[in-house]
Amino acid sequence: MLAVIVLTMITACTQKYDSESDFEVFIKDGESVIITEYVGSKQKVRIPPRIQNLPVTEIGGNIFKDAPTSPTRVTIPDSATIIGIGAFANWTNLTSVTIPDSVTLIFMAAFLRSGLTSVTIPNSVTAIHTSAFAQCTNLTSVSFQGMNTGLEKNALEGDLREKYLAGGIGTYTTTAPVNENSIWTKQSGSGNKSVSAGKSSGSVSAFSGRWQLIEGRGDAKDVELFKDGTGTADGYGITWKIENGRFYILHPWYTFSAFYNVTGSTVTFTKDNGDVVKYQKR
DSSP, rough: OOHHHHHHHHHHHHHSOOOGGGGEEEEETEEEEEEEEEOOOOOEEEEEETTTEEEEEEEOTTTTOOOOOOEEEOOOOTTTEETEEEEEEEEOOEEEEEEOOOEEEEEEETTTTTOOSSEEOTTTOEEEETTTTTTTTOOOOEOOSSOOOOTTTSSTTTHHHHHHHOOOSSEEEESOOOOTTOEEEEEOOOOOHHHHOOOBBGGGGOOOOEEEEEOOOSSSSEEEEESEEEEEEEEEEEEEETTTTEEEEEEEOOOOEEEEEEEEEEEEEEEESEEEEEEEEE
């Protein structure tokens, strides 16, 4: 009887994810796995966190290109950190994806022209590249769980990027068909309470000048800010602003947003996830 119970438990666990044989993979440096192709036949795909006893860290490009069926739902494992270029592009039957809070980077065209109707971007994501969710005509609801997301221009349709940078964490909706002219609205009551509870202090004029990272994990080590709202970050041209009591840097590859505290020649930034970053004026 005990053997039957144990066998049932093992079977239940093994059924949590799809079989390793459903995936073609590339072993990177003998340490991790990149999913290169799905060859299974399920419509609801659950990618396992480990294949060949190695962690699955990346979803490669266009993994459904030769799939015998058209998956409608994909669950990405919490071992993955990267969703690759065009990973799920052009799959109009794909209406749902679960992105875990291990993912940090969503490459360009990752979900281009897919059939997604809604998506939640976890706080862990630091960059969403251009066209990542472009031309998803049914994607009418996007939830942002953090303000550390580097949302590039044209990553999504309509005015969502601008609305998100101004409105912060929360759920934004629009109507189908979604296109470049779509107008997004933040849903009342959505968002992280820690945002409204945050506080900034210090002179805004003190920001102009050159700053060096001295503590914490910053997106740039060397930053120079000019009074006209432009500047550089590690050699890249940026724009910066103070809006709704928050400091923003708009970089070609990411968006930095945090509450700030200026004390003398030091500025301390507090991100929504509690991380603290300090810069000192040079």
